[in-house]
Amino acid sequence: MRKLKLKLIIGNRNYSSWSLRGWLALKHIGRQFEEIMIPLDQPETAAAIAAHSPSGLVPALDIDGTVVWESLAIIEALHDLAPEAGLWPRExxxxxxxxxxxxxxxxxxxxxxxxxxxxxxxxxxxxxxxxxxxxxxxxxxxxxxxxxxxxxxxxxxxxxxxxxxxxxxxxxxxxxxxxxxxxxxxxxxxxxxxxxxxxxxxxxxxxxxxxxxxxx
Ligand SMILES: N[C@@H](CCC(=O)N[C@@H](CS)C(=O)NCC(=O)O)C(=O)O
The missing domain is CATH 1.20.1050.10 (Glutathione S-transferase Yfyf (Class Pi); Chain A, domain 2)
Structure with missing residues:
Protein backbone atom coordinates (compact mmCIF):
# COMPACT_ATOMS: atom_id res chain seq x y z
CA MET A 1 0.00 0.00 0.00
CA ARG A 2 1.21 3.53 -0.79
CA LYS A 3 2.50 5.38 2.25
CA LEU A 4 0.23 8.27 3.26
CA LYS A 5 1.86 11.71 3.18
CA LEU A 6 1.83 13.32 6.62
CA LYS A 7 2.33 17.04 7.22
CA LEU A 8 2.11 18.61 10.67
CA ILE A 9 1.62 22.33 11.17
CA ILE A 10 2.83 23.58 14.54
CA GLY A 11 3.62 26.81 16.37
CA ASN A 12 7.03 27.61 17.79
CA ARG A 13 8.18 25.08 20.31
CA ASN A 14 8.87 27.23 23.35
CA TYR A 15 5.28 28.47 23.59
CA SER A 16 2.93 26.23 21.61
CA SER A 17 1.69 23.71 24.13
CA TRP A 18 -1.01 22.25 21.89
CA SER A 19 1.49 21.79 19.06
CA LEU A 20 3.69 19.77 21.39
CA ARG A 21 0.86 17.26 21.81
CA GLY A 22 0.36 16.76 18.07
CA TRP A 23 4.10 16.48 17.48
CA LEU A 24 4.65 13.95 20.28
CA ALA A 25 1.82 11.79 18.95
CA LEU A 26 3.23 11.86 15.43
CA LYS A 27 6.75 11.08 16.68
CA HIS A 28 5.34 8.17 18.67
CA ILE A 29 3.89 6.38 15.65
CA GLY A 30 7.32 6.53 14.04
CA ARG A 31 6.25 7.56 10.52
CA GLN A 32 8.09 10.14 8.44
CA PHE A 33 6.39 13.51 8.27
CA GLU A 34 6.91 17.00 6.97
CA GLU A 35 6.80 19.76 9.56
CA ILE A 36 5.70 23.33 8.96
CA MET A 37 6.47 25.60 11.89
CA ILE A 38 4.69 28.95 12.12
CA PRO A 39 6.02 31.36 14.77
CA LEU A 40 3.15 32.60 16.95
CA ASP A 41 2.41 36.22 17.80
CA GLN A 42 3.83 37.70 14.58
CA PRO A 43 1.94 40.03 12.20
CA GLU A 44 1.70 37.22 9.62
CA THR A 45 0.82 34.40 12.05
CA ALA A 46 -2.95 34.34 11.61
CA ALA A 47 -2.81 34.28 7.80
CA ALA A 48 -0.06 31.66 7.78
CA ILE A 49 -2.01 29.34 10.09
CA ALA A 50 -5.27 29.94 8.21
CA ALA A 51 -3.60 28.71 5.02
CA HIS A 52 -3.36 25.26 6.63
CA SER A 53 -5.83 24.97 9.48
CA PRO A 54 -9.61 25.48 9.23
CA SER A 55 -9.85 26.51 12.89
CA GLY A 56 -7.04 29.04 12.57
CA LEU A 57 -5.19 27.16 15.31
CA VAL A 58 -2.25 24.80 15.50
CA PRO A 59 -1.60 21.94 15.54
CA ALA A 60 -3.17 20.71 12.32
CA LEU A 61 -2.31 17.44 10.64
CA ASP A 62 -2.62 16.93 6.89
CA ILE A 63 -3.04 13.23 6.11
CA ASP A 64 -2.74 12.93 2.36
CA GLY A 65 -4.87 16.04 1.79
CA THR A 66 -7.33 15.49 4.63
CA VAL A 67 -6.75 18.00 7.40
CA VAL A 68 -7.40 17.08 11.04
CA TRP A 69 -7.30 19.80 13.67
CA GLU A 70 -7.62 19.76 17.50
CA SER A 71 -4.84 17.90 19.29
CA LEU A 72 -7.09 15.18 20.68
CA ALA A 73 -8.61 14.45 17.26
CA ILE A 74 -5.07 14.27 15.85
CA ILE A 75 -4.16 11.61 18.43
CA GLU A 76 -7.28 9.64 17.48
CA ALA A 77 -6.55 9.93 13.75
CA LEU A 78 -2.98 8.74 14.32
CA HIS A 79 -4.26 5.84 16.44
CA ASP A 80 -6.50 4.83 13.51
CA LEU A 81 -3.51 5.08 11.18
CA ALA A 82 -1.15 3.09 13.39
CA PRO A 83 -3.09 1.12 16.02
CA GLU A 84 -0.02 -1.00 16.70
CA ALA A 85 1.90 2.06 17.98
CA GLY A 86 -0.03 2.01 21.26
CA LEU A 87 -1.30 5.57 21.35
CA TRP A 88 -4.05 4.12 23.55
CA PRO A 89 -3.71 1.22 26.03
CA ARG A 90 -4.56 -2.22 24.60
CA GLU A 91 -6.81 -3.22 27.48
N1 LIG B 1 -8.11 23.03 21.32
C1 LIG B 1 -7.03 23.23 20.40
C2 LIG B 1 -6.21 24.41 20.88
C3 LIG B 1 -5.20 24.89 19.84
C4 LIG B 1 -4.59 26.24 20.19
O1 LIG B 1 -5.16 27.01 20.99
N2 LIG B 1 -3.46 26.53 19.57
C5 LIG B 1 -2.80 27.83 19.74
C6 LIG B 1 -1.29 27.68 19.89
S1 LIG B 1 -0.83 26.68 21.27
C7 LIG B 1 -2.96 28.65 18.47
O2 LIG B 1 -3.02 28.10 17.40
N3 LIG B 1 -3.03 29.97 18.59
C8 LIG B 1 -3.12 30.82 17.45
C9 LIG B 1 -2.28 32.03 17.57
O3 LIG B 1 -1.60 32.19 18.60
O4 LIG B 1 -2.29 32.82 16.62
C10 LIG B 1 -6.23 21.93 20.24
O5 LIG B 1 -6.43 21.01 21.05
O6 LIG B 1 -5.45 21.76 19.28
Whole structure:
Protein backbone atom coordinates (compact mmCIF):
# COMPACT_ATOMS: atom_id res chain seq x y z
CA MET A 1 0.00 0.00 0.00
CA ARG A 2 1.21 3.53 -0.79
CA LYS A 3 2.50 5.38 2.25
CA LEU A 4 0.23 8.27 3.26
CA LYS A 5 1.86 11.71 3.18
CA LEU A 6 1.83 13.32 6.62
CA LYS A 7 2.33 17.04 7.22
CA LEU A 8 2.11 18.61 10.67
CA ILE A 9 1.62 22.33 11.17
CA ILE A 10 2.83 23.58 14.54
CA GLY A 11 3.62 26.81 16.37
CA ASN A 12 7.03 27.61 17.79
CA ARG A 13 8.18 25.08 20.31
CA ASN A 14 8.87 27.23 23.35
CA TYR A 15 5.28 28.47 23.59
CA SER A 16 2.93 26.23 21.61
CA SER A 17 1.69 23.71 24.13
CA TRP A 18 -1.01 22.25 21.89
CA SER A 19 1.49 21.79 19.06
CA LEU A 20 3.69 19.77 21.39
CA ARG A 21 0.86 17.26 21.81
CA GLY A 22 0.36 16.76 18.07
CA TRP A 23 4.10 16.48 17.48
CA LEU A 24 4.65 13.95 20.28
CA ALA A 25 1.82 11.79 18.95
CA LEU A 26 3.23 11.86 15.43
CA LYS A 27 6.75 11.08 16.68
CA HIS A 28 5.34 8.17 18.67
CA ILE A 29 3.89 6.38 15.65
CA GLY A 30 7.32 6.53 14.04
CA ARG A 31 6.25 7.56 10.52
CA GLN A 32 8.09 10.14 8.44
CA PHE A 33 6.39 13.51 8.27
CA GLU A 34 6.91 17.00 6.97
CA GLU A 35 6.80 19.76 9.56
CA ILE A 36 5.70 23.33 8.96
CA MET A 37 6.47 25.60 11.89
CA ILE A 38 4.69 28.95 12.12
CA PRO A 39 6.02 31.36 14.77
CA LEU A 40 3.15 32.60 16.95
CA ASP A 41 2.41 36.22 17.80
CA GLN A 42 3.83 37.70 14.58
CA PRO A 43 1.94 40.03 12.20
CA GLU A 44 1.70 37.22 9.62
CA THR A 45 0.82 34.40 12.05
CA ALA A 46 -2.95 34.34 11.61
CA ALA A 47 -2.81 34.28 7.80
CA ALA A 48 -0.06 31.66 7.78
CA ILE A 49 -2.01 29.34 10.09
CA ALA A 50 -5.27 29.94 8.21
CA ALA A 51 -3.60 28.71 5.02
CA HIS A 52 -3.36 25.26 6.63
CA SER A 53 -5.83 24.97 9.48
CA PRO A 54 -9.61 25.48 9.23
CA SER A 55 -9.85 26.51 12.89
CA GLY A 56 -7.04 29.04 12.57
CA LEU A 57 -5.19 27.16 15.31
CA VAL A 58 -2.25 24.80 15.50
CA PRO A 59 -1.60 21.94 15.54
CA ALA A 60 -3.17 20.71 12.32
CA LEU A 61 -2.31 17.44 10.64
CA ASP A 62 -2.62 16.93 6.89
CA ILE A 63 -3.04 13.23 6.11
CA ASP A 64 -2.74 12.93 2.36
CA GLY A 65 -4.87 16.04 1.79
CA THR A 66 -7.33 15.49 4.63
CA VAL A 67 -6.75 18.00 7.40
CA VAL A 68 -7.40 17.08 11.04
CA TRP A 69 -7.30 19.80 13.67
CA GLU A 70 -7.62 19.76 17.50
CA SER A 71 -4.84 17.90 19.29
CA LEU A 72 -7.09 15.18 20.68
CA ALA A 73 -8.61 14.45 17.26
CA ILE A 74 -5.07 14.27 15.85
CA ILE A 75 -4.16 11.61 18.43
CA GLU A 76 -7.28 9.64 17.48
CA ALA A 77 -6.55 9.93 13.75
CA LEU A 78 -2.98 8.74 14.32
CA HIS A 79 -4.26 5.84 16.44
CA ASP A 80 -6.50 4.83 13.51
CA LEU A 81 -3.51 5.08 11.18
CA ALA A 82 -1.15 3.09 13.39
CA PRO A 83 -3.09 1.12 16.02
CA GLU A 84 -0.02 -1.00 16.70
CA ALA A 85 1.90 2.06 17.98
CA GLY A 86 -0.03 2.01 21.26
CA LEU A 87 -1.30 5.57 21.35
CA TRP A 88 -4.05 4.12 23.55
CA PRO A 89 -3.71 1.22 26.03
CA ARG A 90 -4.56 -2.22 24.60
CA GLU A 91 -6.81 -3.22 27.48
CA UNK A 92 -10.38 -1.95 27.05
CA UNK A 93 -10.97 -0.52 30.53
CA UNK A 94 -7.59 1.19 30.71
CA UNK A 95 -8.17 2.58 27.20
CA UNK A 96 -11.57 4.02 28.24
CA UNK A 97 -10.06 5.71 31.30
CA UNK A 98 -7.05 6.98 29.31
CA UNK A 99 -9.44 8.61 26.86
CA UNK A 100 -11.35 10.20 29.75
CA UNK A 101 -8.16 11.54 31.27
CA UNK A 102 -7.02 12.94 27.91
CA UNK A 103 -10.42 14.54 27.29
CA UNK A 104 -10.42 16.16 30.74
CA UNK A 105 -7.05 17.73 29.91
CA UNK A 106 -8.23 18.84 26.49
CA UNK A 107 -11.37 20.49 27.85
CA UNK A 108 -10.18 21.77 31.20
CA UNK A 109 -7.59 23.32 33.48
CA UNK A 110 -8.12 26.81 32.08
CA UNK A 111 -6.72 28.55 35.17
CA UNK A 112 -3.48 26.58 34.98
CA UNK A 113 -3.16 27.36 31.28
CA UNK A 114 -3.89 31.06 31.88
CA UNK A 115 -1.72 31.60 34.97
CA UNK A 116 1.22 29.36 34.03
CA UNK A 117 1.54 29.68 30.24
CA UNK A 118 4.05 27.33 28.64
CA UNK A 119 7.50 28.92 28.41
CA UNK A 120 9.89 25.98 28.29
CA UNK A 121 13.09 28.05 28.35
CA UNK A 122 12.11 29.98 31.46
CA UNK A 123 12.56 29.28 35.15
CA UNK A 124 9.91 31.11 37.21
CA UNK A 125 9.45 29.12 40.44
CA UNK A 126 6.61 30.53 42.51
CA UNK A 127 5.09 32.63 39.73
CA UNK A 128 1.51 31.98 38.62
CA UNK A 129 0.64 30.10 41.80
CA UNK A 130 -2.89 31.49 41.93
CA UNK A 131 -5.56 29.76 43.97
CA UNK A 132 -7.40 28.69 40.81
CA UNK A 133 -4.28 27.31 39.13
CA UNK A 134 -3.29 25.44 42.29
CA UNK A 135 -6.79 23.93 42.45
CA UNK A 136 -6.32 22.68 38.87
CA UNK A 137 -2.93 21.29 39.84
CA UNK A 138 -4.44 19.48 42.83
CA UNK A 139 -6.85 17.71 40.50
CA UNK A 140 -4.05 16.82 38.05
CA UNK A 141 -1.89 15.50 40.89
CA UNK A 142 -4.76 13.30 42.16
CA UNK A 143 -5.47 12.08 38.61
CA UNK A 144 -1.83 11.15 38.02
CA UNK A 145 -1.64 9.32 41.36
CA UNK A 146 -4.84 7.42 40.62
CA UNK A 147 -3.68 6.38 37.13
CA UNK A 148 -0.21 5.39 38.33
CA UNK A 149 -1.67 3.35 41.19
CA UNK A 150 -4.45 1.64 39.23
CA UNK A 151 -2.98 1.20 35.75
CA UNK A 152 0.73 2.08 35.95
CA UNK A 153 2.14 -1.27 37.07
CA UNK A 154 3.67 -2.14 33.69
CA UNK A 155 5.90 0.93 33.34
CA UNK A 156 6.62 4.49 34.53
CA UNK A 157 3.77 6.23 32.65
CA UNK A 158 0.12 6.86 33.60
CA UNK A 159 -1.03 3.57 32.05
CA UNK A 160 2.30 1.76 32.28
CA UNK A 161 3.41 2.21 28.67
CA UNK A 162 3.64 5.73 27.20
CA UNK A 163 0.32 6.64 25.54
CA UNK A 164 -1.97 9.46 24.41
CA UNK A 165 -2.85 10.39 28.01
CA UNK A 166 0.82 11.09 28.74
CA UNK A 167 1.08 13.10 25.55
CA UNK A 168 -1.89 15.27 26.55
CA UNK A 169 -0.19 16.07 29.87
CA UNK A 170 3.34 16.64 28.51
CA UNK A 171 2.93 20.45 28.21
CA UNK A 172 1.62 20.51 31.80
CA UNK A 173 4.88 18.89 32.83
CA UNK A 174 6.69 21.66 30.95
CA UNK A 175 4.73 24.22 32.98
CA UNK A 176 5.55 22.43 36.22
CA UNK A 177 9.26 22.57 35.34
CA UNK A 178 9.00 26.33 34.74
CA UNK A 179 6.75 27.37 37.65
CA UNK A 180 7.63 24.62 40.20
CA UNK A 181 4.28 24.20 41.97
CA UNK A 182 4.12 21.82 44.96
CA UNK A 183 3.49 18.22 43.84
CA UNK A 184 3.13 14.87 45.57
CA UNK A 185 6.09 12.47 45.35
CA UNK A 186 4.24 10.30 42.81
CA UNK A 187 3.33 13.28 40.60
CA UNK A 188 6.86 14.72 40.86
CA UNK A 189 8.42 11.42 39.81
CA UNK A 190 5.96 11.09 36.92
CA UNK A 191 6.72 14.67 35.79
CA UNK A 192 10.45 13.82 35.74
CA UNK A 193 9.71 10.72 33.65
CA UNK A 194 7.85 12.75 31.02
CA UNK A 195 10.49 15.51 31.07
CA UNK A 196 13.15 12.88 30.30
CA UNK A 197 11.24 11.11 27.52
CA UNK A 198 13.52 11.30 24.43
CA UNK A 199 10.89 13.04 22.29
CA UNK A 200 10.26 15.63 25.01
CA UNK A 201 14.01 16.17 25.41
CA UNK A 202 14.31 16.75 21.65
CA UNK A 203 11.40 19.22 21.61
CA UNK A 204 12.74 21.20 24.59
CA UNK A 205 16.27 21.34 23.10
CA UNK A 206 14.82 22.76 19.88
CA UNK A 207 12.68 25.22 21.90
CA UNK A 208 15.81 26.48 23.66
CA UNK A 209 17.44 27.15 20.28
CA UNK A 210 14.53 29.22 18.92
CA UNK A 211 15.06 32.95 18.40
CA UNK A 212 11.50 34.16 19.07
CA UNK A 213 10.41 35.71 22.35
CA UNK A 214 6.80 36.27 23.36
CA UNK A 215 5.85 38.16 26.50
CA UNK A 216 3.59 35.51 28.04
N1 LIG B 1 -8.11 23.03 21.32
C1 LIG B 1 -7.03 23.23 20.40
C2 LIG B 1 -6.21 24.41 20.88
C3 LIG B 1 -5.20 24.89 19.84
C4 LIG B 1 -4.59 26.24 20.19
O1 LIG B 1 -5.16 27.01 20.99
N2 LIG B 1 -3.46 26.53 19.57
C5 LIG B 1 -2.80 27.83 19.74
C6 LIG B 1 -1.29 27.68 19.89
S1 LIG B 1 -0.83 26.68 21.27
C7 LIG B 1 -2.96 28.65 18.47
O2 LIG B 1 -3.02 28.10 17.40
N3 LIG B 1 -3.03 29.97 18.59
C8 LIG B 1 -3.12 30.82 17.45
C9 LIG B 1 -2.28 32.03 17.57
O3 LIG B 1 -1.60 32.19 18.60
O4 LIG B 1 -2.29 32.82 16.62
C10 LIG B 1 -6.23 21.93 20.24
O5 LIG B 1 -6.43 21.01 21.05
O6 LIG B 1 -5.45 21.76 19.28
Missing amino acids: RQARAVARGVAAEMHAGFAALRRDMPMDLRASKPGQGHTEAALTNIGRIDALWQQCRETYGGGGPYLFGAYCGADIMFAPVVGRFMTYAPPLSAVAGAYADTIWNHPDMVAWVAAARAEPWTIDV
